[in-house]
Amino acid sequence: VIVEEGRAAGVVVKKEGGKEERMEADYVILAPGRAGSAWLLELAKRLGIPFRYGPLDIGVRVEVLNEVMEDVTKINWDPKFHIRTKKYDDFVRTFCTNPYGYVITENYGKFVSVNGHSMKNKKSNNTNFAFLVRIHLTHPVENTTLYGESICRLATTIGGGKPILQRLGDLKKGRRSTWERIEKSYVEPTNKDVTPGDISMAMPARIVEDIVEGLDKLAGVIPGINEDGTLLYAPEVKFKSVRLEITKELETTKVKNLFTAGDGAGVSGGINGAAVTGLIAAREILRRGGIKVR
Numbered sequence: 001v002i003v004e005e006g007r008a009a010g011v012v013v014k015k016e017g018g019k020e021e022r023m024e025a026d027y028v029i030l031a032p033g034r035a036g037s038a039w040l041l042e043l044a045k046r047l048g049i050p051f052r053y054g055p056l057d058i059g060v061r062v063e064v065l066n067e068v069m070e071d072v073t074k075i076n077w078d079p080k081f082h083i084r085t086k087k088y089d090d091f092v093r094t095f096c097t098n099p100y101g102y103v104i105t106e107n108y109g110k111f112v113s114v115n116g117h118s119m120k121n122k123k124s125n126n127t128n129f130a131f132l133v134r135i136h137l138t139h140p141v142e143n144t145t146l147y148g149e150s151i152c153r154l155a156t157t158i159g160g161g162k163p164i165l166q167r168l169g170d171l172k173k174g175r176r177s178t179w180e181r182i183e184k185s186y187v188e189p190t191n192k193d194v195t196p197g198d199i200s201m202a203m204p205a206r207i208v209e210d211i212v213e214g215l216d217k218l219a220g221v222i223p224g225i226n227e228d229g230t231l232l233y234a235p236e237v238k239f240k241s242v243r244l245e246i247t248k249e250l251e252t253t254k255v256k257n258l259f260t261a262g263d264g265a266g267v268s269g270g271i272n273g274a275a276v277t278g279l280i281a282a283r284e285i286l287r288r289g290g291i292k293v294r
């Protein structure tokens, strides 16, 4: 990002082959997505833009038979349950439910994690959803991204480069899962490019206990969700990116005409919110350009 006299004045892009091109602009919107949040942090440090770290959401992806979830997903395709755990007073939530869906592996380069999706024309026997514990860090370490990455790296090490798959029953009994044990389960995993193992070897005890307690609580609304055969894939992680100090129009307070939008800038946490923040920034730019927007 080019900054001249405290104002954004354009960007320098690196083209294929490494050649740089300077592009001048009156306004710049930073919207690099989650994958670009580390880049944004470095940029904020370089430009002296004040920022704070967002919380980390980390846990597992839960997979059960469609029948277990159907009473709920027939009413709401992507239900959000917010749970407070008793032991740690932590916030645990369901997120990104995929009825008739598939669990997928995401490769971040330094580690792997899981996610899920549903398809229009291909349906599985299972429903999956993320079950995530919210972590805030204060003193002496605030960087939740680093903390989350180190958990994911450990999980990837234990999984031999693949996500870990464990039956809830095995986790509760303190033993690892094996393919033999998983085959005894009613639920057939939709992602088999995983390593059956022990999530408690990979994640802090607090997160594991929150997940087990949270699923027991969730069973009050969704009976069967905490059965021994329920499958857990780890790690699933949602990094809340750093949030730069911005105005309500999403312009940075330090550099004028420099706007932020989307998940990478920590101003949204999903596809609709990302689109809305892009609109907020764009409308403000148009307004300043004297262009009327409805």
Ligand SMILES: Cc1cc2nc3c(=O)[nH]c(=O)nc-3n(C[C@H](O)[C@H](O)[C@H](O)COP(=O)(O)OP(=O)(O)OC[C@H]3O[C@@H](n4cnc5c(N)ncnc54)[C@H](O)[C@@H]3O)c2cc1C
Pocket: 031, 032, 033, 034, 035, 036, 039, 096, 115, 116, 117, 261, 262, 263, 264, 269, 270, 271, 272, 274, 275
């Ligand atoms: C598997 C999966 C399932 C999801 N399911 C849901 C869901 O059900 N509901 C929901 O609300 N959200 C879901 N999401 C999240 C949703 O995709 C994001 O919230 C949304 O895409 C964020 O939009 P964004 O514009 O901030 O970032 P992105 O969509 O990530 O866009 C950022 C773009 O910037 C580009 N970029 C970054 N850095 C650079 C660079 N240096 N140079 C050039 N280009 C760069 C990236 O390549 C990318 O194209 C899902 C995400 C995944 C991965």
